[in-house]
Amino acid sequence: MKTPLSLAFAAPILVLALAACNPPEQAKTAPEATTPAPTATAAVVTAADAWCRPSPNGAKAGGCYVTLTATNDDRLTGGSSPRAGELQVHEMKTENGMMKMAQLTEGLPLPAGQAVSLAPGGNHLMLIGLTAPLVAGETVPLTFEFASAPSVTVQAAVRQPAMAGMDHSAH
Numbered sequence: 001m002k003t004p005l006s007l008a009f010a011a012p013i014l015v016l017a018l019a020a021c022n023p024p025e026q027a028k029t030a031p032e033a034t035t036p037a038p039t040a041t042a043a044v045v046t047a048a049d050a051w052c053r054p055s056p057n058g059a060k061a062g063g064c065y066v067t068l069t070a071t072n073d074d075r076l077t078g079g080s081s082p083r084a085g086e087l088q089v090h091e092m093k094t095e096n097g098m099m100k101m102a103q104l105t106e107g108l109p110l111p112a113g114q115a116v117s118l119a120p121g122g123n124h125l126m127l128i129g130l131t132a133p134l135v136a137g138e139t140v141p142l143t144f145e146f147a148s149a150p151s152v153t154v155q156a157a158v159r160q161p162a163m164a165g166m167d168h169s170a171h
């Protein structure tokens with residue numbers, strides 16, 4: 001299905017969600033292994049395993065994922081990428097039995113010492129207004145901004161989800 005550009009801009013964000021977000025086949029709520037909060041005072045957030053899903057041709061949005069660990073209680077407030085007009089933090093929620101995504105306008109809490117995973121089917125990053133499709137094999141710079149810690153820039157690998165059997169993005 002091809003959508004003319006003009007329509008793509010007029011279409012509600014939900015349409016983009018269908019193309020770019022993964023239906024949450026299985027909710028991932030299990031907490032990751034936690035690391036003890038260091039006694040150091042400097043607020044730092046580390047970002048690991050950043051990756052983005054390849055975007056379908058013509059899609060104006062793409063989903064990215066990362067695991068963030070903050071030394072002190074913090075909040076992911078947003079970010080940016082040279083590859084898109086906007087980087088938003090999204091959550092998935094159920095409304096009338098339908099999964100929908102919504103922007104976390106207050107940001108995503110990052111409890112001290114706890115690895116917070118943004119993953120398909122749950123909280124995720126959304127690149128809005130892609131300058132070009134995200135192609136498997138390339139890397140995309142993502143910069144994250146936090147309430148307290150200095151911003152962090154990572155190179156996100158563009159690839160298919162590790163468990164292809166759970167990928168329903170082809171719908």
Ligand SMILES: [Cu+2]
Nearest residue numbers: 021090101126
């Ligand atoms: Cu989204």
